[in-house]
Structure formats: structure tokens, C-alpha cells
Amino acid sequence: MKNNLIKWKSQAITMKAKMTILKTYVLSKLTYHQYMDNLNEEQIEEINNMTRWFLFSSVKNTYTEERKYKTMMKIDRAYADWKEGGIKLWDIELRHIAFKIWYMNRLLHNNYNNNNNTLQEWYMEQLSRKKAHTSTLNDMCRHWGVFRVKFYQNHPKINELPDCIRNDNDEPLKLKEIYELMIKDRHPTPRRTEWQKLWAVRYNTAIPKVFININSISHQKGRNTLFRFFSRSLPGINHERDTRCKICGHLFRDPYSHLFTLCQDILDIEKTIISTVNKLSFIKIHRWSMDTKGSELLGFARL
Structure with missing residues (x-):
């Protein structure tokens, strides 16, 4: 299992690709042994640890058995369907x-x-x-x-x-x-992040509806980025809380809100890029704002 995950680690870019590889080439192979052998708690934790490393750590991160890897989302949310903001991760014991x-x-x-x-x-x-x-x-x-x-x-x-x-x-x-x-x-209902709860109230939009539309986006990287944004599982920034922005120097609590919508330095760069692209390309782009109404925001499903 470990050798297969190491081999596939650099090949999977999106979260869906990682989950497909994990289930098809790794976890499914355990099925043929399960009617004979009982996995003990130590074996289940070892499998879960390798899974967390494969799904949530950097491509450059080498697997170390002694290290305990973490998820970027609560485990009950990870078990949920993609349309509910989860990744359909298997509960190995169940x-x-x-x-x-x-x-x-x-x-x-x-x-x-x-x-x-x-x-x-x-x-x-x-x-x-x-x-x-x-x-x-x-x-x-x-x-x-x-x-x-x-x-x-x-x-x-x-x-x-x-x-x-x-x-x-x-x-x-x-x-x-x-x-x-x-x-x-x-796990009847996946727990929402505090941001998801606030966003749903502010725009009067059910969170599952957001993920259903994100799931229909055809552009793989675009779908992956939006999914990670709304599920609060973007690598590189997910752990940053109550720290200073490396770009503008301002203190922030939520890296997602700051880096995507509030950092003025990023907004200035974004403005220049959008202006340049719109002058040179027949495909027009615009700035994505969290102040956009829920129904308009869900228009990203057309990508």
C-alpha cells in the first residue's frame, strides 16, 4: 500500500483524482482479504495515516511512519459525499x-x-x-x-x-x-465550518447547493480550487490563523477571506491581470467577489 501511494503521490493533482487513485489502486485491494482477516486498531490507524499523508500533504512531503499526519477537514465531513462538501473518504473500520x-x-x-x-x-x-x-x-x-x-x-x-x-x-x-x-x-449530517454557516446565512443559500454546482464544473483545476475554497481545505494556507500576511503585512484571522477577497496588494495585482487579459483575449474575465449574490456565485458551474 505504501509503495503504491508513494508512486502515485506526484501524479494526482486534484482531490478527486487522489480519491480515485486511493480507492481504485490501493484501498480496493484490501477488500479481497477482509472476509478472512480482521484489521486491528493499529493497522487501521496505519492505513488512515498513510491516507491522510497522500490526500492532504504536499507533493514534496516524504512519508514518515513515525509522523502523525492531519486532515484539512473534520473527518466526518471527509466521509460525506462530494455534493455535501466531503470527499467520500472511506471509514476503514466501517x-x-x-x-x-x-x-x-x-x-x-x-x-x-x-x-x-x-x-x-x-x-x-x-x-x-x-x-x-x-x-x-x-x-x-x-x-x-x-x-x-x-x-x-x-x-x-x-x-x-x-x-x-x-x-x-x-x-x-x-x-x-x-x-x-x-x-x-x-454521521447523518456533516459538520459545517463556522465560515460555511455564516456564508449560508448571509447569502441565504444552502451549502449543499453550492457543492452540487461546484461538482458540475467541467474545468478540473477550477472545480478543484472552488471545492477546496468552500470546503476550507486549500493546502499551504489552511493552517494559517492569527498571523500576518506575507504579501501586505496585515494581521488576519481567516486566510481564505483575506487572501481571496481582502488583501489590497493582491487585489491590485488581480486588477492589473484582469485588465490585461480582457484587452488581449475575446474571453472576458472578472473579479470574483464574495459580495456577489448566491445565485450569481453559483454561475461558476458554467465554467
């Missing part, structure tokens, strides 16, 4: 449990349709005798039972050897569906 539930559900489905392999037949024989001989089967039964009680109380208990739990399309629940039910139950 994903691990979801896989066990999914596997048990598939086992019941295959048994109901007389389509089990040798190992699955052995598992079902243990269940029919109401005595599981392996910790793997015990774990799957226990987690499936808890999941059934919480989300599908009317479904028969596992000792009745029922068919699997199905979704609204009458298909066996997919791993993704199981995980999403569990993560939304654990």
Missing part, C-alpha cells in the same frame, strides 16, 4: 464491517438459490446446526444480525436461513449500499 455483512448476505442468497461453493456449503452447514466453528463466520453472522435489526427489522433472522436482504430493485444489497446506510447512520 467498510471492513460492511464487507462482512455483504459477504454474509451473498452467502444467504447463494444458499437460497442452491449456488454455494464448497466453502459456502460448509458455512451453511454450521448455520443449519446453529453452531459456527470459525471466528470468521461468527463475525459475519453477528454483524449481519446487527445490520438487520437496525435497517431491516422485518427480515427473517439468520437462524431461519432466509434469502438475502434485497434493495428496492429486488436485488441483493450491494456492498456500496450497505456501507452508505451505515456511514449515514453514524
